[in-house]
Amino acid sequence: MIARKKPEDLRSHRWLGTADMRSFGHRSRLRQIGYDAEDWTGKPVIGIINTWSEINPCHAHLRSRADNVKRGVLQAGGFPIELPAMSLSETFVKPSTMMYRNMLAMETEELLRSHPLDGAVLMGGCDKTTPGLIMGAISMGLPAIYIPAGPMLRGNWKGNFLGSGSDVWKYWTEKRAGNISEDEWSEIENGIARSFGTCMVMGTAATMMAITEALGMALPGASSIPAADSNHPRMCGVAGRRIVEMVWEDLTPDKILTPAAFDNAIKVHMAMGGSTNAIIHVVAMARRAGIPVDMEKFDQLSRQIPVLANVRPSGKYLMEDFFYAGGLRAMMQNLREKLDLDCMTVTGKTIGENIEGAHVHLPDVIHSLNDPIYAEGATAVLKGNLAPNGCVIKPAAADPRFLKHRGKAIAFEDYNHMMQEIERDDLDVTPDHILVLKNAGPKGGPGMPEWGMLPIPKRLLGQGVRDMIRISDGRMSGTSYGACILHVAPESFVGGPLNFVQTGDEIEIDVDKRSIHLHVSDAELARRKAAWKQPTPKYQRGYGAMFSEHIGQADQGCDFDFLQGKAPMPEPEIH
Numbered sequence: 001m002i003a004r005k006k007p008e009d010l011r012s013h014r015w016l017g018t019a020d021m022r023s024f025g026h027r028s029r030l031r032q033i034g035y036d037a038e039d040w041t042g043k044p045v046i047g048i049i050n051t052w053s054e055i056n057p058c059h060a061h062l063r064s065r066a067d068n069v070k071r072g073v074l075q076a077g078g079f080p081i082e083l084p085a086m087s088l089s090e091t092f093v094k095p096s097t098m099m100y101r102n103m104l105a106m107e108t109e110e111l112l113r114s115h116p117l118d119g120a121v122l123m124g125g126c127d128k129t130t131p132g133l134i135m136g137a138i139s140m141g142l143p144a145i146y147i148p149a150g151p152m153l154r155g156n157w158k159g160n161f162l163g164s165g166s167d168v169w170k171y172w173t174e175k176r177a178g179n180i181s182e183d184e185w186s187e188i189e190n191g192i193a194r195s196f197g198t199c200m201v202m203g204t205a206a207t208m209m210a211i212t213e214a215l216g217m218a219l220p221g222a223s224s225i226p227a228a229d230s231n232h233p234r235m236c237g238v239a240g241r242r243i244v245e246m247v248w249e250d251l252t253p254d255k256i257l258t259p260a261a262f263d264n265a266i267k268v269h270m271a272m273g274g275s276t277n278a279i280i281h282v283v284a285m286a287r288r289a290g291i292p293v294d295m296e297k298f299d300q301l302s303r304q305i306p307v308l309a310n311v312r313p314s315g316k317y318l319m320e321d322f323f324y325a326g327g328l329r330a331m332m333q334n335l336r337e338k339l340d341l342d343c344m345t346v347t348g349k350t351i352g353e354n355i356e357g358a359h360v361h362l363p364d365v366i367h368s369l370n371d372p373i374y375a376e377g378a379t380a381v382l383k384g385n386l387a388p389n390g391c392v393i394k395p396a397a398a399d400p401r402f403l404k405h406r407g408k409a410i411a412f413e414d415y416n417h418m419m420q421e422i423e424r425d426d427l428d429v430t431p432d433h434i435l436v437l438k439n440a441g442p443k444g445g446p447g448m449p450e451w452g453m454l455p456i457p458k459r460l461l462g463q464g465v466r467d468m469i470r471i472s473d474g475r476m477s478g479t480s481y482g483a484c485i486l487h488v489a490p491e492s493f494v495g496g497p498l499n500f501v502q503t504g505d506e507i508e509i510d511v512d513k514r515s516i517h518l519h520v521s522d523a524e525l526a527r528r529k530a531a532w533k534q535p536t537p538k539y540q541r542g543y544g545a546m547f548s549e550h551i552g553q554a555d556q557g558c559d560f561d562f563l564q565g566k567a568p569m570p571e572p573e574i575h
């Protein structure tokens with residue numbers, strides 16, 4: 001029997017339930033808005049943290065979805081209050097939404113802390129919004145339930161399904177090679193994004209929504225529902241009803257987010273063929289929860305878990321198909337023997353109970369452990385003298401011939417240098433060369449932009465080359481693909497070995513052995529380093545300066561140093 005809270009135990013009671021002058025002020029100002037005592041008396045106040053904005057197409061529906069949540073909260077006897085938070089539209093926010101993930105995490109935490117709230121509904125989905133919301137909610141510690149925005153419908157061009165990002169890169173490359181006309185390119189622009197909702201390939205958004213469900217922080221099946229499907233508003237209503245109960249049960253994130261829950265989430269990530277970005281976010285979320293998850297953990301679990309979801313960019317289908325195939329619950333059923341089924345979730349039930357009865361309806365979309373689409377997991381972590389603290393590659397999305405390769409580097413000092421060189425008709429490059437991009441890391445970008453899928457040099461495009469090894473300290477979009485080695489740590493901007501690679505140096509990759517080696521002697525590397533001067537940060541004031549000073553490296557989750565950990569935070573004083 002779960003001990004239930006009493007109305008006077010509610011956190012909001014401090015603001016609304018006492019007889020002092022301040023609570024008079026709080027109540028009178030609620031009356032000013034039009035609320036009455038019946039709205040709040042003895043009721044959990046539920047903060048709906050909504051990342052809707054007019055310039056975020058992935059969240060265009062969240063304004064009306066908040067009404068579905070409110071209906072559920074009211075039905076269950078709660079008092080819903082919607083609070084807008086930074087939207088982080090992946091498409092529009094520059095230089096990179098990664099600059100602002102921690103800002104959203106801070107905003108979420110402080111919105112929850114500073115207001116009279118008892119529980120939280122977190123509404124997001126576009127890439128960094130999910131980890132930002134969850135990191136903030138973990139640090140605050142109120143009962144919280146996450147509502148994934150859900151993927152948009154499949155794109156369509158001449159009867160072919162189009163995937164966000166993945167098909168943009170693909171057809172842009174064909175356009176650069178002269179195989180796509182301006183008119184066709186314009187048709188693709190009209191057909192690739194047909195509804196609200198997140199990218200509908202297994203990009204960072206779909207990966208993080210699934211990971212959050214696998215962690216136990218969303219309703220079962222919620223992450224797979226297409227944004228435009230009527231199941232989506234109904235799911236929002238259920239979440240609204242459920243959060244009120246979670247408050248009475250005091251079901252806080254620390255009761256859900258255990259080491260086993262993170263293992264489950266990483267296994268689901270691997271089986272989904274998920275985005276490399278998820279590594280950074282999961283490490284950051286786990287560290288907020290006081291759970292030591294590192295890149296080694298990803299590599300270790302990657303070797304145990306095959307890819308089951310046949311979804312682009314590693315596979316063939318799109319998230320809409322994944323939903324019709326049974327969604328995440330069905331995939332977790334197929335993964336059942338690898339998961340810890342006893343982990344608690346927002347439903348008050350275990351993961352095992354939540355996936356009971358789920359079935360795969362389309363076995364070519366969701367494969368089984370006996371018949372995976374790729375034998376090992378989505379992400380391999382490489383280490384060596386070029387990346388002492390690690391870097392990542394997505395083997396399933398790369399040309400297999402590059403998984404063991406030695407080649408000469410072509411080094412670019414930064415993005416602009418790379419873009420100038422890559423279009424040169426006389427660039428001295430072969431398909432066996434290795435492209436190296438520096439200064440794309442957390443401090444160097446800054447904000448670790450998604451530049452890691454470097455364009456194939458123009459000179460090779462005409463020869464039909466579509467993949468080659470590319471190494472950087474940046475990230476790549478979860479919708480991207482190719483033999484891209486990312487997140488090199490430490491990054492070049494802080495003097496990591498990547499900074500000292502020169503054109504003509506040889507680099508050797510062996511994904512089976514998880515190694516990456518720069519064939520330059522230690523003495524020569526030391527000589528190059530001695531001649532190097534630490535560059536000054538790009539931003540001298542404002543958020544950018546704070547970001548540059550406090551951001552951590554990729555292998556540590558890129559959280560701010562002062563946001564990590566579980567040091568107790570006092571409740572605000574009400575005077």
Ligand code: FES
Nearest residue numbers: 058090126199205
């Ligand atoms: Fe929002 Fe891809 S742009 S999820």
